[in-house]
Amino acid sequence: xxxxxRLLTVMLLLLSVLAGCNKPNGEEEKGxxxxxxxxxxxKVIGALGEAFELETGITVTYNAxxxxxxxxxxxxxxxxxxxxxxxxxxxxxxxxxxxxxxxYDGIAIIVNPENPINxxxxxxxxxxxxxxxxxWKEVGGDDAEIVVIGREAGSGTRDGFEDITKTKDKCLYRxxxxxxxxxxxxxxxxSAAIGYASLASVKESVKALTVGGVKASEENxxxxxxxxxxxxxxxxxxxxKLSESAQKFFDYMxxxxxxxxxxxxxxVPAN
Amino acid sequence: xxxxxxxxxxxxxxxxxxxxxxxxxxxxxxxxLIISGLPAxxxxxxxxxxxxxxxxxxxxxxxxxxxxxxxxxxxxxxxxIIIGVPIGFFTAVYLSKIANSKVxxxxxxxxxxxxxxxxxxxxxxxxxxxxxxxxxxxxVPDGASLLAAxxxxxIMILPNIIKVSITSLDAVPIEYxxxxxxxxxxxxxxxxxxxxxxxxxxxxAAVVLGVGRxxxxxxxxxxxxxxxxxxxxxxxxVRFLTTAVASEMAYSSPGSLQRNALFSxxxxxYMFIMLINAALxxxxxxxxxx
Numbered sequence: 001x002x003x004x005x006r007l008l009t010v011m012l013l014l015l016s017v018l019a020g021c022n023k024p025n026g027e028e029e030k031g032x033x034x035x036x037x038x039x040x041x042x043k044v045i046g047a048l049g050e051a052f053e054l055e056t057g058i059t060v061t062y063n064a065x066x067x068x069x070x071x072x073x074x075x076x077x078x079x080x081x082x083x084x085x086x087x088x089x090x091x092x093x094x095x096x097x098x099x100x101x102x103x104y105d106g107i108a109i110i111v112n113p114e115n116p117i118n119x120x121x122x123x124x125x126x127x128x129x130x131x132x133x134x135x136w137k138e139v140g141g142d143d144a145e146i147v148v149i150g151r152e153a154g155s156g157t158r159d160g161f162e163d164i165t166k167t168k169d170k171c172l173y174r175x176x177x178x179x180x181x182x183x184x185x186x187x188x189x190x191s192a193a194i195g196y197a198s199l200a201s202v203k204e205s206v207k208a209l210t211v212g213g214v215k216a217s218e219e220n221x222x223x224x225x226x227x228x229x230x231x232x233x234x235x236x237x238x239x240x241k242l243s244e245s246a247q248k249f250f251d252y253m254x255x256x257x258x259x260x261x262x263x264x265x266x267x268v269p270a271n
Numbered sequence: 272x273x274x275x276x277x278x279x280x281x282x283x284x285x286x287x288x289x290x291x292x293x294x295x296x297x298x299x300x301x302x303x304l305i306i307s308g309l310p311a312x313x314x315x316x317x318x319x320x321x322x323x324x325x326x327x328x329x330x331x332x333x334x335x336x337x338x339x340x341x342x343x344x345x346x347x348x349x350x351x352i353i354i355g356v357p358i359g360f361f362t363a364v365y366l367s368k369i370a371n372s373k374v375x376x377x378x379x380x381x382x383x384x385x386x387x388x389x390x391x392x393x394x395x396x397x398x399x400x401x402x403x404x405x406x407x408x409x410x411v412p413d414g415a416s417l418l419a420a421x422x423x424x425x426i427m428i429l430p431n432i433i434k435v436s437i438t439s440l441d442a443v444p445i446e447y448x449x450x451x452x453x454x455x456x457x458x459x460x461x462x463x464x465x466x467x468x469x470x471x472x473x474x475x476a477a478v479v480l481g482v483g484r485x486x487x488x489x490x491x492x493x494x495x496x497x498x499x500x501x502x503x504x505x506x507x508x509v510r511f512l513t514t515a516v517a518s519e520m521a522y523s524s525p526g527s528l529q530r531n532a533l534f535s536x537x538x539x540x541y542m543f544i545m546l547i548n549a550a551l552x553x554x555x556x557x558x559x560x561x
Contacts, residue, residue, distance in 0.1 A: 066521030145412040152498060152518040153329040153529075169330035175415050175497035175508050178518045182398075182494065189403050192412055 033249045036063040037070015037083030038156055040180065040198045041232050043265040044103060045083060051261050052252050058245045067156040071097065074235050080246035082235030085156030085198075099233040102253060103267040106199035106221040107161050107228045108208040110184065114191040117141045121212040122227060126165040128194060131172035136192065147174045149186050149195035160230030161196045196228075200267055222268045232267060301541075308538030311335070311531035320535060326500035326510075328519060328529040335532045337515070337539065343417065343503040344512045344543070347492070348485040350421035351428055355485075356478055358425075359432030363474075366433070367440035368462050379437075386430035394494030397423045402495055409506065415497035417509045423491050428481035435480055439473020440466055476554040483547045486540070489513035512540045 035045055042064050049060030065073070067084040071092055074082035088099040109125055111117060117139060120128070127133045128146055137143045150173040151158035157180065162168045177183050180197045187195040188205035195206075199216050202208050208216050211228055220226035234253065236242060242250060252258060254271050262269040312320050315335045323336015362382075366375050397419060405414035443466045451461040467474070489511070497508025498518055510518070516533050523530040 068523050069521050147413040153327075159329075169327060169332075173499050173508075174413050176499050176510075176518065178493060178498070178521075185398065186402075186415070189399065190406065190413060 031057065031245060032059045032061060033081065033243075033246045034061050034063070034079040035070075035081045035083055036065055036073040036079035037235070038067045038085035038232070039064045040085040040105065040156060040201075041083045043200055044232065044262055044267055047261050047265050048253055048258060049249075051258065052249055055252075056245075056248060058248065060249060071235055074237060077240075080236075080242060081250060084233045084235050085230060086159045087231055087233060088235065096238045098236050098238050100236070100250075100254060101231045101270040102234050103232045103262050103269050104221055104229050105160075105232055105267045106216050106218075106226055107157060107164070107196050107230060108199045108202045108216045109211060109228065110187050110195050110197055110202060110206040110208055112187055112189075112191045112193055113205070113207045115141060115207065117209065118207075119210045119213055122165060125211070126167050129162075129165065129167050129171045129173075142192075144192040147190055147193040148172060149175050149177065149183055149193050151180075151183065151196075152176045152178050156230070157196060157198060161228065164228050164230070198267075200265055218263060218268055229268075231270070304534065304538050304541055307531065307534040309535070311528060311535040312538075314528060315532065315535075320532075321539070324502065326515070328523070328532065333528065335528070337512070337536055339500050339502050340510055340512045340515045340536065341539065343496075343509040344486055344540075346503045347417060347420050347424060347496075347509070347511060348482055350417070351424035351485045352478065352482060354421065354425035355428045355432060355481060359429050359477070359481070360436060360474065362429075363433045363436030363440060363477075364462055364467065367437045368466060369458070382430050382433050385426075386434070390427065390488060390491040391494075393423050393427055394491035397491060397495040405506075411506045413497070413508070415495055415508050416506045417496065417503050418505050419495040420492045420509070420511070423495055424485045424488060427488060427491060428484050431480045431484050432477045435477035436470070436474050439470040439477070442473070443469045472554050472557050476551055479547055479551045479554060483544060483551070486543055486547065487513060489517045493517060512536055512543070516540070 033049075035049075042062065045060070045062045049062060053059055062083075063070075063073070063079065067086055070079070070082040071084055071088070073079040074097060075095060082097075084099065085105065088097055093099075109120065115136070117136065120139065124133065124139055128139075129148055129150070131148075133139060134146055135143065136146055148171070150161075150171060153176070155178075162171060175186060177186060180201045183195045183197050184201065184203055184206055187193040188203075197206075199208070199221070210216070211226060214220050214226045216226050216228070221229050234250065236250070241247075256271055259269045259271070315323075320335060320337060321341070322338050323334060324338050325334040325336050326339060327334045362378075366378055370378065398415075401419050401422060402414035405411070405416065405419055407414075409418075447465050447469055448461050451465045452458075456464065492511050493514040496511065496514065498510050498514055499508040500510045500515070501507045503509050516537050519529065520533055523533060
């Protein structure tokens with residue numbers, strides 16, 4: 001008999017643990033906002049979420065899954081606000097999604113610090129990525145085959161880059177890596193490599209090129225002279241009202257008072 | 272007595288329920304994969320899908336041919352087996368039959384440790400050490416290649432091969448070996464003509480397990496193989512079945528043909544794994560029947 005009771009207690013405990021996981025997310029759980037999406041937006045959302053929590057006590061969770069997954073999460077109601085590092089596609093808008101631009105992110109063209117090249121224009125970059133130029137000496141560098149590093153199909157950064165350079169579907173990559181960090185590491189360890197990554201994540205281990213003589217800086221992105229840039233978009237559903245706390249966070253992010261926080265993360269605020 | 276019976280029944284019921292969780296998971300995954308994998312195959316066409324040589328999932332005119340992935344997975348796994356099996360097999364023979372107990376204890380714990388290293392660590396070390404090394408040694412512009420993936424996979428499958436082989440070599444009855452010695456055979460002759468043949472089903476199972484691990488690995492391979500959908504070649508950047516799914520899943524939009532095609536790739540991979548499991552069962556069963 002004792003054994004049975006003990007067993008039942010254990011079962012009960014187990015069940016209560018399971019029940020804990022089952023807590024309804026979203027509406028009923030006041031005080032949290034779930035965001036989901038672009039890995040490139042982790043810095044800016046992290047900073048905004050932290051400041052917002054300090055101010056209001058509402059927790060912001062962020063799930064770094066990628067733009068496509070974030071958009072899917074909004075569509076399926078698994079999060080409050082989706083994050084995409086690209087503009088919404090028409091088919092996504094048709095499903096009732098709305099995009100609000102939060103900031104602009106410059107895409108830096110990076111090479112190994114050992115590479116003597118400092119400047120390329122957009123056309124040359126496009127030629128390198130499409131395989132028309134295959135050796136660094138053709139653009140005034142060392143005699144070495146250019147190793148073209150890019151991101152995987154569907155990545156917001158790749159989408160943005162190929163859009164801007166008009167090289168959609170034409171890029172001949174030597175490597176397609178799945179994160180910004182991987183691109184930076186790879187370019188940092190191969191003297192003949194060229195890659196692209198969001199300006200905010202560029203580190204000392206690589207050198208950001210000037211494009212057409214314009215430095216990839218915040219100022220130049222803001223005034224539009226640096227051409228390799230893309231939007232950071234907040235994705236919501238058109239006909240579904242946000243929960244109170246999510247609406248608060250949304251208003252907070254798009255308000256003018258957070259400009260400093262956004263620019264502090266290396267991107268250029270849109271509002 | 273009756274109370275005991277009820278208690279037994281309850282416990283049996285609970286255990287059955289817990290056992291069914293595993294079965295349920297397998298069934299759910301299988302059904303889910305088939306349901307979500309078939310639409311894309313239907314849309315693309317089985318032959319075009321399996322034997323198409325071009326993969327361009329996000330292009331304006333998308334192509335969904337996964338032959339490069341299938342061949343890469345097969346070549347990569349075969350390469351890992353060619354490198355990993357001899358090393359693993361001889362290590363197992365040495366540890367089981369020749370090494371003294373101290374050496375064995377140290378080497379076995381090293382093998383166990385190797386088995387416990389997360390695949391992302393293999394990938395990281397491969398990316399930072401192996402890839403640049405291949406670039407320098409073979410004078411190729413970039414080291415991220417099929418060769419790098421093969422080397423990483425070969426190291427990753429070593430512990431599986433060694434551990435399972437040791438277990439089956441240890442299980443060879445000592446009388447067999449004693450008889451061989453009594454007939455005047457040397458230790459090496461005994462090991463390779465008596466012990467190894469007696470343990471061959473177990474060793475075959477070890478190899479099959481290694482194949483299973485190699486074909487299913489995604490993370491480590493993704494970090495060293497370069498991930499471009501080329502037809503496999505030793506110094507080219509390549510994409511495996513696993514990495515094809517993993518690298519595009521995050522960004523594919525739901526319900527699109529790209530997402531569905533990724534599920535189809537997963538289904539193909541799943542078929543491979545099932546074949547491997549069937550082979551494994553075959554070897555293990557033969558072992559038992561003997």
